[in-house]
Amino acid sequence: MxxxxxxxxxxxxxxxxxxxxxxxxxxxxxxxxxxNPYHFMQTDVYDLIANEEDFAQVTVDLFTFCSGFDDNVTFLKxxxxxxxxxxxxxxxxxxxxxxxxxxxxxxxxxKFISSVKGLDTYAHGVKALHKAMFFKQKFEMSLFTKVQESGTSCTPINIVVAGAGLSGVEIAAQMASFSRDFYRKNNFICRKLNIVLINSREHVLPGLHKKLFDKTEKRLKKLGVIIKNQTKVSEVKQESVTLSSTEVLSMDFIIFAGGIxxxxxxxxxxxxxxxxxxxxxxxxxxxxxxxxxxxxxxxxxxxxxxxxxxxxxxxxxxxxxxxxxxxxxxxxxxxxxxxxxxxRGILVALGRGYAVAKLFGFYFSGYPAYIIKKLVEKIYAKRLDTRSKKGCKKIFCD
Missing domain, CATH: 3.50.50.60 (FAD/NAD(P)-binding domain)
Structure with a gap:
């Protein structure tokens, strides 16, 4: 046959x-x-940037994954x-x-909007692993630089996140949560981190239920994230972002999550x-x-x-x-x-130990929602990891 x-x-x-x-x-x-020779678990990218997970935990090797089947699957890079x-x-x-x-x-x-001058030159996307890793390294080095400044000038890190859909709110919350715990845990004097979330709509998470975006906005504000609703980025320069309101923001990094x-x-x-x-x-x-x-x-x-x-x-x-x-x-x-x-549901990570969720018509928030999100992610990763381990044994043992 x-x-x-x-x-x-x-x-x-x-x-x-x-x-x-x-x-x-x-x-x-x-x-x-x-x-690429790997599968990138994009739902975990925010944990990667905030040091919750490392490179190995957000990728699956496609060679070993495909080798884990009964000789009827081949991967070609x-x-x-x-x-x-x-x-x-x-x-x-x-x-x-x-x-x-x-x-x-x-x-x-x-999708970097061509009409926004400087956006594709200075903004970072995080859908691709190499771009997420690049931003992660720059973010960590900036935190280190601020630690070096402790007791002297201590200028703030200014991060602009353009786009308040799932990607935008998750990355803003994760960075704010991580940096807060980082400074607190190490008792550093210099604790200045400004994160501004630019949102063209009336509220964050457009299209989702009011219970979700209300909880999300409340959580972001508690983390110190500044939300600017009904505003767009009109121009990006090396150290500043100009908004549609003509306001100019100082900027060390800009992450663009405003479209795909x-x-x-x-x-x-x-x-x-x-x-x-x-x-x-x-x-x-x-x-x-x-x-x-x-x-x-x-x-x-x-x-x-x-x-x-x-x-x-x-x-x-x-x-x-x-x-x-x-x-x-x-x-x-x-x-x-x-x-x-x-x-079947929506799970939004909003920093360490907190999430909002809607699953099969039921709403959750706080630590229970966070546990559910982590459980879903771990089940997915475990399934792929089991297949990859089987393939790895086959490659090195056959």
């Missing part, structure tokens, strides 16, 4: 989940492509340059790979896309152009009852699970399943 040649592009939340599901069928021959949909071939700089079924799961990236856009590969693919550039898919998660090509995760936009489903790790994994079922149904000539994907 011939194998089902399946290619998955992207080793993010959606990509890894669909590999796990498809690998259960020994007749599936799966190739996973990613330009190659960047996909294009896809020949007519001839069913994925093209990299090294070779061409034929497929029967293709899953595009390349995710998204930080599709991964660069999406722009190169000859597929139908929506008005914001994301791949258009049908109710079965197939692309509009090809029945054997699927798009899942942050590179596409899905709707539930005419409302956009938030692009979270939970949503990505739900899409991956349904996509795997539909590929199996295509292989076996069975009817496809329409998606009914919706957010």
């Amino acid at each position: 011939s194998k089902n040649r399946i290619i998955v592009i992207g080793g993010g939340y959606a990509g890894l989940r669909i590999v796990e599901k498809l690998a259960k069928n020994s007749q599936n021959k799966i190739i996973l492509f990613d330009k 190659q960047e996909v340059g294009s896809v020949d949909f007519k001839n069913k071939k994925v093209i990299t700089s090294l070779q061409r790979h034929e497929y029967d079924y293709l899953v595009i799961a390349v995710g998204s990236r930080t 856009e599709p991964n660069a590969l999406v722009y190169k693919l000859h597929l139908d896309k929506n008005e914001t550039g994301y791949i258009s898919t049908n109710r079965y998660l197939q692309t509009q152009n090809y029945a054997n090509v699927f798009a899942i995760g942050d590179c596409t936009t899905i709707y539930n009852k005419d409302k956009i489903v938030a692009p979270t790790a939970d949503t990505a994994e739900q899409m991956a699970e349904l996509c795997a079922k539909n590929i199996d149904n295509l292989i076996n000539s069975k009817p496809l399943i329409e998606h009914n994907i919706k957010s």
